[in-house]
Structure formats: C-alpha cells, structure tokens
Amino acid sequence: MGLISVKEYKESLKDGRVVYYEGQKVGDVTTHPALKVCIETGAIDYEMAETPEYRDLAVVAHPKTSEPITRYYYTPQNSEDLLKRHELMVTATRLGRGVIPFIHDVGADVLNAANITANMMGKKEYIERAENYRYFLQKNDLSVACAMTDVKGDRMLRPSSPKQAHPDYYVRVVDKDKKGIIVRGAKAHITAAAYCKELFVIPCRNMTEEDRDYAVAFAIPTNTKGVVQICHPVTWKLGALEFPVDTPIRNHTDSLVIFDDVFVPWERVFLCGEWQFAMPLVYNFAYLHRHTAASYRIPISEVLLGAAQAMAEYNGIDKVPHIREKITNLVIYVDTLKSLARASCMDYVTHGGIPIPSPVISNIAKYHFAENFHDCVKAIENIAGGLLITAPTYKDYQNPETKEYVEKYLGGKAGIPTEHRLRMFQLIRRLATFETEVLALHAEGSIQAQRMTIYAESLSEIEKYKKWAEEAAGIKK
Ligand SMILES: Cc1cc2nc3c(=O)[nH]c(=O)nc-3n(C[C@H](O)[C@H](O)[C@H](O)COP(=O)(O)OP(=O)(O)OC[C@H]3O[C@@H](n4cnc5c(N)ncnc54)[C@H](O)[C@@H]3O)c2cc1C
Incomplete structure (x- = not known):
C-alpha cells in the first residue's frame, strides 16, 4: 500500500x-x-x-x-x-x-x-x-x-x-x-x-x-x-x-x-x-478547489512582490513615495491572500461529514487573488519601466561588439550589475504574461462564480447583521 x-x-x-x-x-x-x-x-x-x-x-x-x-x-x-x-x-x-x-x-x-x-x-x-x-x-x-x-x-x-x-x-x-x-x-x-x-x-x-x-x-x-x-x-x-x-x-x-x-x-x-445532486457536487468541489487555488497562488504572489522590490532598488527608486505605495499595496495583496487562505482552514465547516475550508473565506481568498492580480502586474510594470519589453537580449549581452554598450548604458543604481537588471526584466516578463492573467481570471472558476458563492453562502450572516442593524435603529418587529 x-x-x-x-x-x-x-x-x-x-x-x-x-x-x-x-x-x-x-x-x-x-x-x-x-x-x-x-x-x-x-x-x-x-x-x-x-x-x-x-x-x-x-x-x-x-x-x-x-x-x-x-x-x-x-x-x-x-x-x-x-x-x-x-x-x-x-x-x-x-x-x-x-x-x-x-x-x-x-x-x-x-x-x-x-x-x-x-x-x-x-x-x-x-x-x-x-x-x-x-x-x-x-x-x-x-x-x-x-x-x-x-x-x-x-x-x-x-x-x-x-x-x-x-x-x-x-x-x-x-x-x-x-x-x-x-x-x-x-x-x-x-x-x-x-x-x-x-x-x-x-x-x-x-x-x-x-x-x-x-x-x-x-x-x-x-x-x-x-x-x-x-x-x-x-x-x-x-x-x-x-x-x-x-x-x-x-x-x-x-x-x-x-x-x-x-x-x-x-x-x-x-x-x-x-x-438534484449535481449542484452540491459542483459547489463542494468549487469550495475545496478555490482553497487549493488560493494556496498555490501564494508563492507566485510572493515572487512578484520580491521582483517589484528588486526592480525598484535596481532602478534606484525604492525610497520614492509613489513606489513605496505600490510596494505597500503588493504587501497588502500578498498578506491578505496568505491570511485568508489560512483563516479558511481555521474557520472550517463540515459538509457531508467532512471538514472543508470555509467556503466564504476561501472564495474571498481566490477572488482577492484574481480580481487584483492585474493591478499587481500594472504596479510591477510601472516600477520596471519600458525596458521590460525593449531590453536587448542575452545574445546582445554575449556579443563582445555590443556587450560593452549594454553593460554601460543599461546599468541602474551604482553597484548593481547590469546583468542583474536584465535578468530581473526577464523574470518579470515570465511572471506577468497574458497566460498568467487569464489563468488568474478563469482557472478555478470565473470571478463571477466566486462572487455568486460569496453572496449565496453569506445570506444567513447578512440576515443576522440586518437584525442587529434594526435593533441598533430601535426598530421593533
Ligand atoms: C489555465 C486554466 C486551467 C484550468 N484547469 C481546469 C481543470 O483542471 N479542470 C476543469 O474542469 N476546468 C479547468 N479550467 C476551467 C475553468 O474553471 C474555466 O475556464 C472557468 O470556469 C470559466 O469557464 P470558460 O473558460 O468556459 O468560460 P465561460 O464560461 O465562457 O465564461 C466567460 C465569461 O462568461 C460568463 N458567463 C458564462 N456563462 C454565463 C451565464 N450562463 N450567465 C452569465 N455569465 C456567464 C462568465 O462569468 C465569464 O465572465 C481551467 C481554466 C484555465 C484558464
């Protein structure tokens, strides 16, 4: 066995x-x-x-x-x-x-x-x-x-x-x-x-x-x-x-x-x-799989944040207020995802005798990742600059006739090797692709599917909060 x-x-x-x-x-x-x-x-x-x-x-x-x-x-x-x-x-x-x-x-x-x-x-x-x-x-x-x-x-x-x-x-x-x-x-x-x-x-x-x-x-x-x-x-x-x-x-x-x-x-x-049981099967799979999705997006998000910080430092702009703001947003993005993915395990519910991560929290985790991914990519592209798509290639860097120019003119902050900068552009190009953007939106269900689940699974909580609001307003029924 x-x-x-x-x-x-x-x-x-x-x-x-x-x-x-x-x-x-x-x-x-x-x-x-x-x-x-x-x-x-x-x-x-x-x-x-x-x-x-x-x-x-x-x-x-x-x-x-x-x-x-x-x-x-x-x-x-x-x-x-x-x-x-x-x-x-x-x-x-x-x-x-x-x-x-x-x-x-x-x-x-x-x-x-x-x-x-x-x-x-x-x-x-x-x-x-x-x-x-x-x-x-x-x-x-x-x-x-x-x-x-x-x-x-x-x-x-x-x-x-x-x-x-x-x-x-x-x-x-x-x-x-x-x-x-x-x-x-x-x-x-x-x-x-x-x-x-x-x-x-x-x-x-x-x-x-x-x-x-x-x-x-x-x-x-x-x-x-x-x-x-x-x-x-x-x-x-x-x-x-x-x-x-x-x-x-x-x-x-x-x-x-x-x-x-x-x-x-x-x-x-x-x-x-x-x-009648097609829906419970689909929903329970989706609840479980969205937690899986939120979990496996954590390492990608961490590396995206790391690449943004590295690029900011290589370009000498890491202390600039609007860049810090973008990095802060990325930290919020990553840590919210991590916290939600873990919280959904702690706040689990039991369906058909099996504990599963909280459907509401894991759907919010997946939604958070998907809905904000393109904004993270935008922030990183913003930090990196146009060389992200116009930088000379590895071959140009290898060719003795061009290497010196590339080395001299594509450096960033003093002390940072030009090669590091070029490699970081390459990494970002690989992380932020059309494929990763579509994957974020559609894999494990479309954004709308997550929103529908969050709403449907929250109805009893919404009702409870409504009652509290009515009490607070002095409404007697
Ligand atoms: C990289 C990747 C990996 C995947 N891996 C798997 C896998 O291993 N197994 C698996 O089973 N699936 C997998 N999927 C499928 C994924 O779950 C679907 O892409 C997702 O559910 C969206 O379905 P769709 O692509 O057919 O798009 P569509 O259903 O065509 O959706 C496109 C848009 O139309 C909207 N829409 C669709 N129907 C309606 C409707 N009736 N009313 C209102 N709006 C509607 C959607 O909300 C969305 O905005 C994967 C997808 C990707 C991109």
Missing part, C-alpha cells in the same frame, strides 16, 4: 493513452520534450514523499492500516489537517517555482466532493463506491485530473436545450446496461490530464430534471478506450535569446478531453441521473 516512486509514476504513464500535441499524436508522453517538463512538474509530489525534509508534510499514516499514504487522499478531520494540507500545497508550489504539481491536489478536492455528495445523498452504493475509490487511490498513489468544465456551447442555454447546436456540449450518458454506462461529450482546459493516471469527471453546473442525462460523475483510467486528449502548447525551455537560469522550467498543459462513447463500469459511477 501506499506510495509509488517518481520512476514508477513516469513508467505508469506509458499506457497507450491517446494524446495530441501541436497537431501530432504523442506515442509516449514521458519522452515528449514539452510534456516531459510538465511530468517533472507533477513528479514534485512523488519527490516530496521520497525526501526526508518533506516526508512528514507529504505523507500520513493510513487511519486504519497505519501504512504510509499521500496526505492528499487522507480525509481531513480538523483544522490542523486542513492547515497541513495548505502548507503542503504552498511548499510544493515553492518547489515548483510557482507552479503546483496539480496531480494529487485537484484529485483530492474532487474525491472529497464526491464523498461529501454521496454522504448527503445517503445512497449506500454511492457511499461505498466513493470510499472504495478513495482506498484504491490511497493504495496505488495514483495521480488524478479533474474534468469538470464542459465545452458548453451557448452559455445561456441549458445542457438539454433543443436550441443547442447539438446535444453533446455537456458530457452526458448516452446508454447504460447492467455493466455500466456509456458517456459522450468533451471537457475543456483539463490541467495535467495528459500525465495523470485517472480522470475524475463531474458536471460543471446545476441541472434540472430535463438535464438528468447530463447529471453524471465518474472516474476512469486516462487510457480508457474512446478518451482523446488535445493539449495546448506550453513553454518548456528558455528561448535562445534569454539568459540561462539554473532552475528548471516548470509548467502544465491543459487538455481538451473528448469522451467518444466511453464505457464506465458502475463501480466507478458516482452520479447518474440524480440531477
């Missing part, structure tokens, strides 16, 4: 899965140059379990057998467990240079959400299946991607609406028999699916009775017949024009995952037609 090595994880991916990258079918994901970098990113989880320094954080004893298992698949019992998991994600992301491994954490979120929903439903077979699946993951230490976001077609139409151009914009059950179900449809943006062993599929919205075929949740091996993935390209090496950096690049690709009439055995089905 329990833990697999980095080598075993990589070997396990040579399983005939169907993955396309830049228009080409990938035979073996472990040898593909770009996917290899993504796999190394995921492998951080397995490395941590093998490293004495991180072992206590990454590994726990199975509550029944006492054998070592990954902390991710351990069912949390209290705020201490939630805080440990939070610390694990922050540490893993620091090791990933701002990129979370993402091959256990999201799987744990969806597993816990399925467990909670099964408990809420009270259906014995679903409770057993969810528990068996947890045990299966614990025993085999498998990587899991969560496929929630449907391709959706017309966003204003329901999944079953006859006005949709076709009925497959949301994953649905097209057939079933004694052995299992057949599903069809596609999920978009599925992070790390190309290098996870399992795909956990859940609906992405509430359902009505007419949508019952779309109220389906299941888990299957990624190499199941009929599963096809199309990845988007990622940066996997530094460009020839960039300063070399010792630390390896870390990144993830996200797949369009197509389910082309895929068979799922009943023991792997966690929802099938119970449309």
Whole structure:
C-alpha cells in the first residue's frame, strides 16, 4: 500500500493513452520534450514523499492500516489537517517555482466532493463506491485530473436545450446496461490530464430534471478506450535569446478531453441521473478547489512582490513615495491572500461529514487573488519601466561588439550589475504574461462564480447583521 516512486509514476504513464500535441499524436508522453517538463512538474509530489525534509508534510499514516499514504487522499478531520494540507500545497508550489504539481491536489478536492455528495445523498452504493475509490487511490498513489468544465456551447442555454447546436456540449450518458454506462461529450482546459493516471469527471453546473442525462460523475483510467486528449502548447525551455537560469522550467498543459462513447463500469459511477445532486457536487468541489487555488497562488504572489522590490532598488527608486505605495499595496495583496487562505482552514465547516475550508473565506481568498492580480502586474510594470519589453537580449549581452554598450548604458543604481537588471526584466516578463492573467481570471472558476458563492453562502450572516442593524435603529418587529 501506499506510495509509488517518481520512476514508477513516469513508467505508469506509458499506457497507450491517446494524446495530441501541436497537431501530432504523442506515442509516449514521458519522452515528449514539452510534456516531459510538465511530468517533472507533477513528479514534485512523488519527490516530496521520497525526501526526508518533506516526508512528514507529504505523507500520513493510513487511519486504519497505519501504512504510509499521500496526505492528499487522507480525509481531513480538523483544522490542523486542513492547515497541513495548505502548507503542503504552498511548499510544493515553492518547489515548483510557482507552479503546483496539480496531480494529487485537484484529485483530492474532487474525491472529497464526491464523498461529501454521496454522504448527503445517503445512497449506500454511492457511499461505498466513493470510499472504495478513495482506498484504491490511497493504495496505488495514483495521480488524478479533474474534468469538470464542459465545452458548453451557448452559455445561456441549458445542457438539454433543443436550441443547442447539438446535444453533446455537456458530457452526458448516452446508454447504460447492467455493466455500466456509456458517456459522450468533451471537457475543456483539463490541467495535467495528459500525465495523470485517472480522470475524475463531474458536471460543471446545476441541472434540472430535463438535464438528468447530463447529471453524471465518474472516474476512469486516462487510457480508457474512446478518451482523446488535445493539449495546448506550453513553454518548456528558455528561448535562445534569454539568459540561462539554473532552475528548471516548470509548467502544465491543459487538455481538451473528448469522451467518444466511453464505457464506465458502475463501480466507478458516482452520479447518474440524480440531477438534484449535481449542484452540491459542483459547489463542494468549487469550495475545496478555490482553497487549493488560493494556496498555490501564494508563492507566485510572493515572487512578484520580491521582483517589484528588486526592480525598484535596481532602478534606484525604492525610497520614492509613489513606489513605496505600490510596494505597500503588493504587501497588502500578498498578506491578505496568505491570511485568508489560512483563516479558511481555521474557520472550517463540515459538509457531508467532512471538514472543508470555509467556503466564504476561501472564495474571498481566490477572488482577492484574481480580481487584483492585474493591478499587481500594472504596479510591477510601472516600477520596471519600458525596458521590460525593449531590453536587448542575452545574445546582445554575449556579443563582445555590443556587450560593452549594454553593460554601460543599461546599468541602474551604482553597484548593481547590469546583468542583474536584465535578468530581473526577464523574470518579470515570465511572471506577468497574458497566460498568467487569464489563468488568474478563469482557472478555478470565473470571478463571477466566486462572487455568486460569496453572496449565496453569506445570506444567513447578512440576515443576522440586518437584525442587529434594526435593533441598533430601535426598530421593533
Ligand atoms: C489555465 C486554466 C486551467 C484550468 N484547469 C481546469 C481543470 O483542471 N479542470 C476543469 O474542469 N476546468 C479547468 N479550467 C476551467 C475553468 O474553471 C474555466 O475556464 C472557468 O470556469 C470559466 O469557464 P470558460 O473558460 O468556459 O468560460 P465561460 O464560461 O465562457 O465564461 C466567460 C465569461 O462568461 C460568463 N458567463 C458564462 N456563462 C454565463 C451565464 N450562463 N450567465 C452569465 N455569465 C456567464 C462568465 O462569468 C465569464 O465572465 C481551467 C481554466 C484555465 C484558464
């Protein structure tokens, strides 16, 4: 039971899965140059379990057998467990240079959400299946991607609406028999699916009775017949024009995952037609996953703040009032995020018998990160100046004919090597990209999704405060 090595994880991916990258079918994901970098990113989880320094954080004893298992698949019992998991994600992301491994954490979120929903439903077979699946993951230490976001077609139409151009914009059950179900449809943006062993599929919205075929949740091996993935390209090496950096690049690709009439055995089905429970499943996953999101954004935010301060010092403007104001804003941004992410663990609530970080606070944490990220980027761009995009390249810095000019004229404050300044521009260019901006806005749900949750989950508090206000105003009812 329990833990697999980095080598075993990589070997396990040579399983005939169907993955396309830049228009080409990938035979073996472990040898593909770009996917290899993504796999190394995921492998951080397995490395941590093998490293004495991180072992206590990454590994726990199975509550029944006492054998070592990954902390991710351990069912949390209290705020201490939630805080440990939070610390694990922050540490893993620091090791990933701002990129979370993402091959256990999201799987744990969806597993816990399925467990909670099964408990809420009270259906014995679903409770057993969810528990068996947890045990299966614990025993085999498998990587899991969560496929929630449907391709959706017309966003204003329901999944079953006859006005949709076709009925497959949301994953649905097209057939079933004694052995299992057949599903069809596609999920978009599925992070790390190309290098996870399992795909956990859940609906992405509430359902009505007419949508019952779309109220389906299941888990299957990624190499199941009929599963096809199309990845988007990622940066996997530094460009020839960039300063070399010792630390390896870390990144993830996200797949369009197509389910082309895929068979799922009943023991792997966690929802099938119970449309009333699509929403609790989606919401509980979102509550858990937004906390994961808030946690893994902490290291990126810390490095952004560090880069802003370094750049201010290199340019000699760190004591200027408006620059200090910008740095102060960044400190407020980072520390608010950190405090909210931790507070949500301390102020946990229990859903379906499982403690989860406070939905209101974790949604505020994620919202805070996403809503203010572009302002942080703006502050850093402001501090850095135009050389952020016009600086000569590493090649120019290497060429003896131009190096002297670059060295002399692109220096900043005396005593700061020009190379440091150029390297810091490069780092900021990598941190503040169009991709990181879109990721902030949409990954783990759009800004509006967080606002909706914050409002809906706060209704009873709002009502309580209203009563207090009425009391304070002397209003008697
Ligand atoms: C980098 C990245 C990684 C991701 N990883 C995963 C993953 O691993 N697994 C997964 O399942 N998903 C993943 N996602 C998907 C993510 O959750 C979605 O991008 C997000 O939910 C928004 O959905 P969408 O991209 O389809 O945009 P849309 O739903 O098209 O949203 C675009 C805009 O339209 C608005 N909108 C949409 N529908 C309505 C409506 N009915 N009424 C009013 N307004 C509406 C939204 O609020 C938003 O402002 C990832 C996304 C990104 C960018």
